Amino acid sequence: MSDAALEPGPNKRQYASLGGSLVNRGTIALAALAALAFFFLGVRFFYGIGAVTNINNGYTWGIWVVWDVVIATGFACGGYAMAMLVYILNRGEFHPLVRPALTASAFGYTLGGFSVLVDLGRYWNFWHILSPSYFNLGSVMFEVAVCISLYIVVLWIEFFPTFLDYFGLSGWRKALERVLFIFIGLGVLLPSMHQSSLGSLLIVMGFQIHPLWQTPLLPALFLLTAICLGFAVVIFEATLAAVGFDRDLREELPMLSQIGKAIAYVLTAYLALRFVDLAWRGQLGRLFDSGWRSVMFWIEMGLFAYPLTVLWRDAQRKRLSRLFLAAASMMGGAVLYRIDAFLVAYERGPAWNYFPSVPEMLVTIGIIALEVLAYIVFVRIFPILPHHSTSPSE
Amino acid sequence: MTFDRREFLCGGMGAAAGGAACAVLDPSPAEARENLTVPENAAGLLYDSTLCTGCKACQSACKNANTLPMEDTVGGNIWETPLELSSKTFTVIKAYKEGRAELKDQVVDGYAFIKRQCLHCIDPSCVSVCPVQAMRKDPVSGIVTHNPDACIGCRYCVAACPYRVPQFSYDTPFPRITKCQLCKEHLAKGDIPGCAKVCPTGATLFGDYKNLTVEIERRKAMKPGELNKFPRRTLDSGDVQERPAASYIEQVYGEKELGGTQVRYLAGIPFEKFGLPVGMPERSYAADSETLQHKLYAGLLAPIAILAGLVTAAFRSVKHQHEDGGHHE
Numbered sequence: 001m002s003d004a005a006l007e008p009g010p011n012k013r014q015y016a017s018l019g020g021s022l023v024n025r026g027t028i029a030l031a032a033l034a035a036l037a038f039f040f041l042g043v044r045f046f047y048g049i050g051a052v053t054n055i056n057n058g059y060t061w062g063i064w065v066v067w068d069v070v071i072a073t074g075f076a077c078g079g080y081a082m083a084m085l086v087y088i089l090n091r092g093e094f095h096p097l098v099r100p101a102l103t104a105s106a107f108g109y110t111l112g113g114f115s116v117l118v119d120l121g122r123y124w125n126f127w128h129i130l131s132p133s134y135f136n137l138g139s140v141m142f143e144v145a146v147c148i149s150l151y152i153v154v155l156w157i158e159f160f161p162t163f164l165d166y167f168g169l170s171g172w173r174k175a176l177e178r179v180l181f182i183f184i185g186l187g188v189l190l191p192s193m194h195q196s197s198l199g200s201l202l203i204v205m206g207f208q209i210h211p212l213w214q215t216p217l218l219p220a221l222f223l224l225t226a227i228c229l230g231f232a233v234v235i236f237e238a239t240l241a242a243v244g245f246d247r248d249l250r251e252e253l254p255m256l257s258q259i260g261k262a263i264a265y266v267l268t269a270y271l272a273l274r275f276v277d278l279a280w281r282g283q284l285g286r287l288f289d290s291g292w293r294s295v296m297f298w299i300e301m302g303l304f305a306y307p308l309t310v311l312w313r314d315a316q317r318k319r320l321s322r323l324f325l326a327a328a329s330m331m332g333g334a335v336l337y338r339i340d341a342f343l344v345a346y347e348r349g350p351a352w353n354y355f356p357s358v359p360e361m362l363v364t365i366g367i368i369a370l371e372v373l374a375y376i377v378f379v380r381i382f383p384i385l386p387h388h389s390t391s392p393s394e
Numbered sequence: 395m396t397f398d399r400r401e402f403l404c405g406g407m408g409a410a411a412g413g414a415a416c417a418v419l420d421p422s423p424a425e426a427r428e429n430l431t432v433p434e435n436a437a438g439l440l441y442d443s444t445l446c447t448g449c450k451a452c453q454s455a456c457k458n459a460n461t462l463p464m465e466d467t468v469g470g471n472i473w474e475t476p477l478e479l480s481s482k483t484f485t486v487i488k489a490y491k492e493g494r495a496e497l498k499d500q501v502v503d504g505y506a507f508i509k510r511q512c513l514h515c516i517d518p519s520c521v522s523v524c525p526v527q528a529m530r531k532d533p534v535s536g537i538v539t540h541n542p543d544a545c546i547g548c549r550y551c552v553a554a555c556p557y558r559v560p561q562f563s564y565d566t567p568f569p570r571i572t573k574c575q576l577c578k579e580h581l582a583k584g585d586i587p588g589c590a591k592v593c594p595t596g597a598t599l600f601g602d603y604k605n606l607t608v609e610i611e612r613r614k615a616m617k618p619g620e621l622n623k624f625p626r627r628t629l630d631s632g633d634v635q636e637r638p639a640a641s642y643i644e645q646v647y648g649e650k651e652l653g654g655t656q657v658r659y660l661a662g663i664p665f666e667k668f669g670l671p672v673g674m675p676e677r678s679y680a681a682d683s684e685t686l687q688h689k690l691y692a693g694l695l696a697p698i699a700i701l702a703g704l705v706t707a708a709f710r711s712v713k714h715q716h717e718d719g720g721h722h723e
Contacts, residue, residue, distance in 0.1 A: 050564025057480065057561050060552040087708040092715035121547020121562060121569040125526070128546055134526040138427075138684040141550045142525035143691070181712050185705030189697060196690070204519050204554050204683035206652075207674060216686060348558065349669060351478065 037366020058352020068115035076108025081230025096386035147194035195226035264311035303333030436536035443661035444640030452589035459588030499662025513655035520551035522680035
């Protein structure tokens with residue numbers, strides 16, 4: 001591929017496209033799932049959100065908000081976490097992992113933004129968010145919407161060198177590189193703002209959020225889980241890409257293992273903050289007296305505890321299988337934390353309940369499928385995955 | 395390729411998370427957003443549960459005043475039967491009953507009514523959370539209004555309202571947020587809200603917030619069982635019925651709840667029996683939320699300062715990694 005020539009030193013080629021066929025059983029299945037989602041979205045746009053989902057005036061935010069936006073953008077924090085590591089903490093040795101992470105983030109956030117449009121009841125007015133005469137600066141939703149919109153643009157700018165590499169436009173690439181540091185800065189600031197604000201969304205709900213989750217520290221807790229999620233997703237995706245594309249991961253494993261250690265630091269800080277906060281607010285009793293909400297809390301803790309037992313131990317962390325399970329468990333804990341905070345902890349009185357309908361879930365599954373499909377297509381066509389000096393590529 | 399703890403914690407992640415935590419924990423009161431206060435000439439309603447007979451004339455009048463469609467929950471399209479507030483119903487009379495349900499305004503073996511509608515908060519969560527100012531509080535009347543032309547349908551108001559008032563229509567491709575706006579169009583023409591206009595007992599009374607406060611005090615000072623005068627429609631309508639005063643509980647709903655509401659309730663039984671939230675703080679959730687946002691973002695100064703630091707760090711790293719051997723993007 002053309003990108004080799006662009007790298008300044010000899011043997012400094014970092015990324016390579018995978019090549020290979022784009023049409024196979026896997027991609028066809030993913031495309032079918034995505035098509036099914038678009039069918040139900042068609043129903044939604046013709047007959048209303050209620051024709052597809054189970055949301056109601058008690059639980060007006062269902063999985064199209066909580067999964068497709070709140071959790072999916074958390075999953076898409078790989079680019080954010082890696083940018084922070086490589087460019088803010090100046091850990092250049094992790095550079096080979098940046099591009100795959102950015103790719104997943106660009107798709108994750110773009111589809112998160114798409115999901116917002118799907119869920120908005122009056123989507124044709126969406127532009128009001130970006131029109132100053134409508135601004136409500138005190139609204140957490142306003143900040144989340146603006147930051148996510150801007151960050152989608154920033155992500156694609158950060159990703160753009162990959163396209164320029166592919167088309168061999170080295171002059172353009174050098175020009176972009178001169179200003180890229182500005183977008184890297186923005187690419188760390190914007191997710192820090194809106195990932196914490198996803199937690200702040202719940203502050204105004206007051207007593208409606210159970211005290212195990214309602215706290216003024218929600219923004220800090222959401223930010224810390226976003227960082228953990230970002231790193232965990234990098235490990236998760238690298239492993240799946242290795243298995244799925246039959247790649248040798250030995251060159252990346254030491255890096256992934258170190259990222260695992262980064263998770264251990266941030267996750268420990270998060271858990272400490274969470275328990276200190278519960279004690280500070282005098283809510284420790286709720287850990288045991290709140291029925292199924294207490295149970296959900298402890299399931300979260302179990303999912304967070306497993307990665308800690310692996311990631312704090314050097315020997316464990318260096319085994320790919322353990323590292324992968326730790327990352328997956330970390331992701332499960334963070335997902336459950338967000339589901340719990342938005343849905344399980346949300347108390348609207350005995351008249352209301354919510355569980356997603358099958359078509360509603362199929363839309364969410366289809367959007368995930370579309371994301372995976374886009375990732376596969378991109379890594380096969382563009383130079384994204386780390387180049388292995390030992391293995392022949394394409 | 396290893397991390398040492400100090401380096402890690404001193405890095406950007408620590409800074410970002412620490413910044414958020416510090417801002418949240420910062421106790422400086424100067425930055426706190428206080429509760430909003432009630433406008434000088436605010437309008438309001440007083441609903442006196444002890445006067446309500448549950449006739450639901452207000453429900454019917456509300457439908458006429460707002461040209462709302464019928465809501466049929468039992469089938470047959472014969473009766474108007476809303477069970478809750480909905481996109482078709484801005485006010486609904488709900489009943490409490492217990493045991494033999496024989497004694498009006500008694501908890502045991504008793505029954506009582508409550509009128510659900512928008513309470514027109516003095517410091518409304520829905521106005522605070524709306525990203526596009528579709529929900530607004532009228533600066534003169536204090537009425538919480540909704541402008542569908544601005545609304546994007548994010549439903550944050552639906553999710554945030556502690557009284558579960560704003561309603562969204564899920565069964566149409568062109569949905570709206572709906573709720574009571576205290577018949578603002580009718581008020582502009584010198585009329586009064588539909589519900590107060592038709593209430594046969596004066597249970598729903600329209601008036602200035604301040605005058606209604608005086609009326610609430612007058613009623614609470616009444617001796618239970620003693621004959622008293624109760625105005626209908628408005629305080630000065632001259633249309634008065636005389637009847638024995640009921641025994642009111644101490645709490646006036648909407649007096650203090652989250653900074654108070656312009657629609658207030660008097661009742662003979664505790665408000666939690668009606669399924670209303672009780673025990674809420676006097677400080678509004680809107681004030682909590684906006685204080686937090688303000689502290690985190692301090693008029694965008696904090697983000698700009700952090701951005702400057704991040705851009706500087708990124709610039710150094712890119713340069714450093716470039717010199718190191720082409721590790722750059």
